[in-house]
Amino acid sequence: MDRAEGTKGGVIILVRNDIQAVEFTKDTNGNAEINGIRIGLKNRELLVYNFYCPANKQLSLDAIDIPDAICLILGDFNSHSQSCGYDEMDHRDEEVENWQIDQFFSY
Template sequence: MDRAEGTKVGVIILVRNDIQAVEFTKDTNGNAEINGIRIALKNRELLVYNFYCPANKQLSLDAIDIPNAGCLIFNSHSQSWGYDEMDHRGEEVENWQIDQNLQLLNDPEDQDTFYSRRWRTTSTPDLGFATDDIAKCTTRTV
């Protein structure tokens, strides 16, 4: 989904051509960007969310519907995903994760995924969360 303003072009979810998916967005009154896809599987529907929220906007976590499946991405700091400290947003995301009974798919020991040219630092702002049934299906290769 392209952003209307700013120098960055937006967020994306890629789906193989042979998988039928329907795109949707969630209205957050100009705060977080939430888009997603619905994938119809043989016996259930899978929801995949892509979430981005600038530091100066409200997270709008209540706009996300968590049924039986889903994956989400956030920008926040917490020791649970490898940061040295917890910020307010990290605390809010952790509380939401617990309330929604979601599993963090990231390992705090994973390699950082973001390099800031401005600050010359690395971090891991990209987080994956899933419902328990989806988390059990994921496998990690070492």
């Protein structure tokens, strides 16, 4: 996804030519950059999100829709977590971890 403003950065997902994929983007009102692809499998769908959020912008995690599909979320959340080797958690990591719990562990 090319940025509308600026000359650096952006997010990309590369897909082999022989794989049918549909690209989509999510609007975050100028905060995070989120693009994704949908790949049809035999009986299900694979959904891949690529996420980038600069440290000075809102995370906008609520823009990520997680339907009943196989879902992979990749990216740079600009958060510090002890589980990733940092000495301390920051406020962004708390937001990311709470979002993960809400999305994936709320049965």
